[in-house]
Amino acid sequence: MDRHSTLQLVVVIVLSLQSLAQGKEAGVKYPTLYRTVQVDGLSIFYREAGPKDAPVLLLLHGLPSSSRNFAYTFDHLAEIITHFTEALGLSRYTLYMQDYGGPVGFRMALVHPERVEALIVQDAVAHNEGLGTNWNARREFWKDRAANESKLRTNLLSLATTRTRHVGDDPNVERYDPDLWTDEFAFLSKPGQAEIQSDLFYDYRTNVEAYPKWQAWVREKQPRLLVIWGKHDLSFDLGEPERYRKDVPKAEVHVLDAGHFALDTAADEIAQLVRDFMK
Numbered sequence: 001m002d003r004h005s006t007l008q009l010v011v012v013i014v015l016s017l018q019s020l021a022q023g024k025e026a027g028v029k030y031p032t033l034y035r036t037v038q039v040d041g042l043s044i045f046y047r048e049a050g051p052k053d054a055p056v057l058l059l060l061h062g063l064p065s066s067s068r069n070f071a072y073t074f075d076h077l078a079e080i081i082t083h084f085t086e087a088l089g090l091s092r093y094t095l096y097m098q099d100y101g102g103p104v105g106f107r108m109a110l111v112h113p114e115r116v117e118a119l120i121v122q123d124a125v126a127h128n129e130g131l132g133t134n135w136n137a138r139r140e141f142w143k144d145r146a147a148n149e150s151k152l153r154t155n156l157l158s159l160a161t162t163r164t165r166h167v168g169d170d171p172n173v174e175r176y177d178p179d180l181w182t183d184e185f186a187f188l189s190k191p192g193q194a195e196i197q198s199d200l201f202y203d204y205r206t207n208v209e210a211y212p213k214w215q216a217w218v219r220e221k222q223p224r225l226l227v228i229w230g231k232h233d234l235s236f237d238l239g240e241p242e243r244y245r246k247d248v249p250k251a252e253v254h255v256l257d258a259g260h261f262a263l264d265t266a267a268d269e270i271a272q273l274v275r276d277f278m279k
Contacts, residue, residue: 130243138152166180
């Protein structure tokens with residue numbers, strides 16, 4: 001990847017407990033900044049808000065849909081984001097992990113556990129059972145990529161699947177902005193995206209292999225853990241939040257009236273949960 005390319009992988013938000021308590025008014029005092037930083041020859045785009053002396057929330061989002069000419073594996077993503085945090089001087093942070101952000105965040109935590117103050121998990125899986133029966137076809141892709149790649153791309157990247165990722169089985173479809181999935185589908189339809197998403201999804205099998213290590217780590221470390229889940233999420237099994245609680249009995253677990261991207265419809269509720277957790 002050339003030095004002028006932008007790798008859109010991560011959102012960083014720095015929040016103080018004072019600004020959290022101020023709620024929406026804090027956005028006026030601490031506006032969101034849109035920045036880039038050079039890491040390993042890459043231009044990393046990120047967002048930042050809040051005072052510099054605040055506790056750090058490192059927000060690791062899900063599906064990437066903007067980058068080119070990059071080795072798309074979860075090991076590589078975790079390495080880049082670790083170097084990203086070092087470039088910004090982030091020595092301690094709470095990891096907020098959603099979907100693909102989970103495999104990136106857990107890799108970071110296992111390599112540098114001393115940097116992790118707490119974990120926030122939003123619809124991200126760490127147990128094989130959490131993938132559910134709808135992943136059976138995707139497991140076939142992992143077994144034989146050549147024979148199943150065309151079917152996988154249709155399943156993963158179609159407009160119907162993109163819409164379902166957001167809405168799930170929520171009967172109140174009118175709560176969702178259609179731009180959520182039409183914009184995402186537009187990005188996923190750009191040249192080269194099918195190859196990028198296939199490469200990364202093929203590497204997803206390494207996450208499944210690593211699940212036992214992640215589970216052992218959280219059972220040993222018993223980190224402060226907040227689990228937020230959308231009950232209408234069809235991407236993962238709804239029993240996954242309780243599996244986290246089994247690993248970390250003191251975990252805070254909240255299943256919300258939301259979909260896979262719970263912030264689509266429950267942003268205010270989630271913000272309050274995070275405020276309380278960070279206190």
